[in-house]
């Protein structure tokens with residue numbers, strides 16, 4: 096039953112159907128519940144929020160990306176899916192942020208210069224808040240200077256950078272170099288993520304870690320914090 | 325924009341013949357072609373004048389049954405004769421439909437509008453009265469105002485009404501295209517709940533390359549606020565322009581990408 100809900104959720108993300116009234120990519124799901132209704136249903140069925148995020152929302156977005164790459168989908172289709180996932184994430188927020196009261200550390204996150212993709216970054220921010228980190232979100236298309244200034248003034252334990260384009264991921268390297276030039280590099284752990292980047296790229300630019308998703312990010316920062324103790 | 329397929333109309337000789345000879349196959353194929361091309365509603369018209377109203381009513385009943393068998397799409401019952409419309413309604417399956425039409429002519433309105441009230445159907449209202457098609461925007465709006473008052477009195481909601489500002493050949497009077505466009509704008513701002521509809525092809529009457537003129541006018545009407553058009557949906561270029569125009573006036577881009585994937589966009 097709940098497995099079925101997640102499969103349907105993914106299918107509706109692919110169709111870009113936010114609610115039951117949306118048309119979608121074709122008529123095959125007309126009138127049936129959309130992403131928002133299914134997200135609520137999954138919560139009622141007690142599916143854990145991380146399954147909803149990973150197997151429903153993110154898995155669906157992956158397919159959307161593939162269809163965009165093969166020119167089956169166009170930007171309006173991608174945007175419709177993105178909007179649905181963004182609102183579903185807002186519904187999940189209180190569940191992802193749950194419990195934790197003690198602050199485990201300070202995390203600053205940004206989508207780098209030239210890049211406006213923020214769904215993944217927002218999920219990571221939400222999950223880290225839920226895991227007990229104080230998160231400052233600088234938003235999208237954030238200039239390198241602003242990121243460096245933030246690190247200097249706010250002294251976060253972690254800096255998270257998001258980039259989804261092979262062109263904008265280069266800005267991540269720039270951030271790391273500028274941190275070095277400003278003598279701040281050893282004051283902060285730099286984590287990178289997003290569809291464009293990889294472990295290899297993290298090593299290449301001298302970041303501290305690459306994270307596949309938000310849950311991986313939590314494990315990573317928790318480990319870093321424990322090593323500090 | 326809502327697409328009303330115009331093809332099943334006895335003003336075309338082949339269709340008139342198919343209706344007279346009760347050629348079910350011909351009508352079925354035409355209806356299905358319209359739907360496949362993207363029609364949201366199918367207009368059915370058995371013509372007028374040539375035969376008695378009983379003959380027309382009988383032809384209309386047959387036509388409604390045949391078209392409803394061919395497709396699930398709702399119909400536009402197109403006749404200026406109340407008995408013919410009533411005959412069609414008695415045969416009609418389902419709830420969604422549009423009646424075409426009333427005017428600001430009291431007799432016709434009193435005979436037809438109550439049917440729309442009773443059925444909760446859409447109703448096309450032509451912006452003209454007993455004196456024929458008015459020349460000016462103001463006079464057409466006067467007709468709309470009178471119609472609006474009468475229809476409201478009969479319990480018809482603005483959402484049910486499709487005002488037709490009427491289209492006259494631009495070849496005859498070069499100001500006429502603008503009169504139609506401005507009337508659309510005014511109707512939309514005066515009665516935000518009501519919809520507008522036009523039959524396109526009159527605009528190009530008497531000119532060469534009529535399709536080009538029709539399509540150009542269609543895009544302009546979309547910008548003026550047109551909600552529905554009675555059109556030949558098999559004109560793929562016009563249908564593509566509607567999708568592009570809907571996107572450009574902020575009705576969303578997905579209709580366009582959907583149509584593209586369905587292979588329905590030609591340039």
Ligand code: B12
Pocket residue numbers: 152153156157159160161163164170173174177204209210211212213214215216218219254255256257258259260261262286287288289290291305306307308309310312
């Ligand atoms: C939605 C989307 C858009 C939306 C974005 C809306 C929004 N508010 O974000 C819109 C339509 C605006 C868009 C625009 C563009 N896009 Co786009 N987009 C996507 C798409 C389909 C999904 C991205 C997404 O939201 N995924 C879901 C989230 C949950 O996953 P995620 O972002 O990967 O994040 C997770 C992890 O990566 C990780 N993570 C991410 N960031 C971080 C950061 C840290 C610190 C950590 C720890 C972890 C982490 O955790 C997240 C949660 O699990 C991708 C396809 C794809 N496969 O990624 C293309 C894609 C990224 N876009 C692409 C392109 C080309 C574009 C455009 C250039 C299109 C154009 N021609 O204009 C523009 C560029 C705009 C710009 N300047 O940034 C390409 C990039 C190709 C490339 N190699 O560079 C992709 C890969 C599509 C494709 N296959 O071609 N896009």
